[in-house]
Amino acid sequence: MKRHVDGERANRLPAGRPVAARIVAHARQHFFVHGFRGVTMDDLAADLGISKKTLYAHFASKADLLAAVIHAKFRDLETDLDRRAAADPPDFTIRLQLLLECLQGHLQEPQPPFVRDMQREPEVFRWIQTHRRDLVRRHFGRLIDEGRRAGVIRRDVPSNVVIEILLGAIEGAVKPQKLAELGLTPKRAYTMIVNVVLHGILTDKGRTPL
Numbered sequence: 001m002k003r004h005v006d007g008e009r010a011n012r013l014p015a016g017r018p019v020a021a022r023i024v025a026h027a028r029q030h031f032f033v034h035g036f037r038g039v040t041m042d043d044l045a046a047d048l049g050i051s052k053k054t055l056y057a058h059f060a061s062k063a064d065l066l067a068a069v070i071h072a073k074f075r076d077l078e079t080d081l082d083r084r085a086a087a088d089p090p091d092f093t094i095r096l097q098l099l100l101e102c103l104q105g106h107l108q109e110p111q112p113p114f115v116r117d118m119q120r121e122p123e124v125f126r127w128i129q130t131h132r133r134d135l136v137r138r139h140f141g142r143l144i145d146e147g148r149r150a151g152v153i154r155r156d157v158p159s160n161v162v163i164e165i166l167l168g169a170i171e172g173a174v175k176p177q178k179l180a181e182l183g184l185t186p187k188r189a190y191t192m193i194v195n196v197v198l199h200g201i202l203t204d205k206g207r208t209p210l
Contacts (some may be wrong), residue, residue, distance in 0.1 A: 018143065020058040022066075028069045035113030036066055036121075066124070077106045081139045092152050093202075096143060103136070104191070106171070115175070129171070132205055136170065137163050152205050162201050169196075 026048055030039045041062055045055045059065040084098040110118075118125045144162050147153035153162070179189055 017058065019050075019054070022057055023065065024048075024057065024068045024072050026082070027065050028072060031066065031069055032110045032114050035111075036062075036111055036117040038117075041065075054173055062152055070128065073106075073109070074135070077103075077135060080106065083136065085139060085143075092143075092147050092150055096147070099139060099143065103170070112179070132170070136167055140166060152203055154201050157201055165201070 027044055030044065041052060041055060045052045059068065081099060084102045087098060118128060119121050135163060141163055144153055145160050148155055148159065182189065
């Protein structure tokens with residue numbers, strides 16, 4: 001397997017190509033539920049009702065298809081975060097809750113088999129972590145800065161430290177082995193960790209139930 005995510009190629013493939021977009025959507029569903037290693041190109045072609053020749057005409061390898069799936073996932077996450085940010089309700093805690101709910105929903109899509117498979121592909125896993133961190137820093141960083149100015153986020157904790165704490169909580173909520181040890185689902189773990197972290201950084205003014 002080619003162990004990196006070719007962003008230029010992955011972003012180019014589905015554009016204006018309905019069959020490619022259909023393949024990506026189908027592979028995304030199966031990869032995220034059953035794991036990348038648990039689904040073959042034969043499986044996908046059969047489920048889609050197309051020949052392997054057609055499948056390989058759009059994606060030269062399973063690694064290329066994985067790259068397209070990952071990029072599609074991040075495009076959707078970026079779009080959803082932008083939409084939530086554009087809603088711009090006046091209350092800070094509501095705005096924060098909207099972004100957290102959006103992120104939580106996306107974190108639930110990849111199931112433990114897929115996460116485990118990606119952890120076995122170090123370059124791909126690092127790419128996913130890096131881009132997830134970039135998105136969190138960008139979207140939540142702006143909001144946390146606004147919260148500090150509004151007096152609802154503690155000023156004695158630097159914004160970059162708050163972001164790193166939040167990132168640590170998010171990454172801890174997607175580790176299958178640790179979740180199994182704790183007897184938690186990803187959703188439950190994420191909710192618990194984020195609530196503990198956020199209530200620790202909010203001032204009395206901002207400490208309302210999320």
